[in-house]
Amino acid sequence: MTIITWLGHASWLIETDQHKILLDPFLTDNPSATKEIDDFRDCTHLLISHGHFDHIADAPQIASQSDATVVAIFEIAQWFSEKHGISNTVGMNVGGEVHLPFGVVKMTPALHSNSLPDGSPSGLAAGFLLTIAGQRIYFACDTAIFGDMAYYSSGVDVAILPIGDLFTMGVQDSVEAIKLINPNKVLPTHYNTWPPIEVDPHQWAEKVQEDTAAEPVILKVNESLQIS
Numbered sequence: 001m002t003i004i005t006w007l008g009h010a011s012w013l014i015e016t017d018q019h020k021i022l023l024d025p026f027l028t029d030n031p032s033a034t035k036e037i038d039d040f041r042d043c044t045h046l047l048i049s050h051g052h053f054d055h056i057a058d059a060p061q062i063a064s065q066s067d068a069t070v071v072a073i074f075e076i077a078q079w080f081s082e083k084h085g086i087s088n089t090v091g092m093n094v095g096g097e098v099h100l101p102f103g104v105v106k107m108t109p110a111l112h113s114n115s116l117p118d119g120s121p122s123g124l125a126a127g128f129l130l131t132i133a134g135q136r137i138y139f140a141c142d143t144a145i146f147g148d149m150a151y152y153s154s155g156v157d158v159a160i161l162p163i164g165d166l167f168t169m170g171v172q173d174s175v176e177a178i179k180l181i182n183p184n185k186v187l188p189t190h191y192n193t194w195p196p197i198e199v200d201p202h203q204w205a206e207k208v209q210e211d212t213a214a215e216p217v218i219l220k221v222n223e224s225l226q227i228s
C-alpha cells in the first residue's frame with residue numbers, strides 16, 4: 001500500500017507498509033499545517049528539495065528525533081551532517097537516482113533558486129521522481145515550467161505540481177506542465193499558505209479537466225490519496 005498525505009504548503013507524507021517518508025517538512029511556522037514535529041518521530045526518510053525555509057525549517061529537528069535518512073542534493077546533505085550532526089544522509093545530484101529500501105528516488109531538475117538559512121552552499125533546487133511498488137510519483141517541487149519535465153516525468157502515474165504562482169508556476173503554467181507530463185492524476189501544492197499565493201484550487205481543477213487528460217485531485221490538509 002502506498003498513501004500520500006498533504007500536510008499543508010509543500011509538505012507531503014508518503015507512507016508504505018514499512019516506511020514513512022516526509023517531503024519538505026514545514027510544520028511549526030506553517031499557518032496551514034496542523035501536524036507537529038513530534039508527530040513524525042517514526043519517520044524513516046526525509047526528502048529535501050531545496051533549502052528555502054518553507055521546505056527545510058523543521059527538517060533538522062525531525063531528522064535528529066527520528067534518525068531518518070535525509071535525502072538531498074549533495075551540498076544540503078553535507079549541511080545536515082556538518083551543521084546538524086545528522087550522520088544518516090544520502091547526498092545526490094540532479095539526474096541521479098538511488099535505490100532505497102522503499103523504492104527508487106530520482107532527483108530531477110527544478111527551475112528555482114536555492115539557499116540555506118545560514119548562507120551555506122546549497123547547490124541546485126531539485127524535484128523528485130519516486131518509483132514505489134511500480135507506481136511513479138513526480139514531485140516537481142518549487143519550480144517554473146520547463147520543457148525537460150516531459151522527459152523526466154515520462155510515464156508518471158501521479159504528479160504533484162505547485163500552483164500558487166509568485167514563487168513557482170501558477171495555474172496557467174501548471175496546466176501547460178500537465179500537458180507535458182501527462183500524468184493519470186495531478187495534485188496541487190504550494191498554494192493558500194499565505195495571501196500572496198492564494199489560489200482557488202477548484203478553478204484550477206476545472207481548467208485541468210478542460211485542457212488536459214489528467215484527473216485533478218484536490219486534497220485538504222491532512223487528507224490522503226491511496227496510490228497503490
Ligand code: NI
Binds near residue numbers: 050052
Ligand atoms: Ni523555494
Ligand code: MN
Binds near residue numbers: 010054142167190
Ligand atoms: Mn517554497
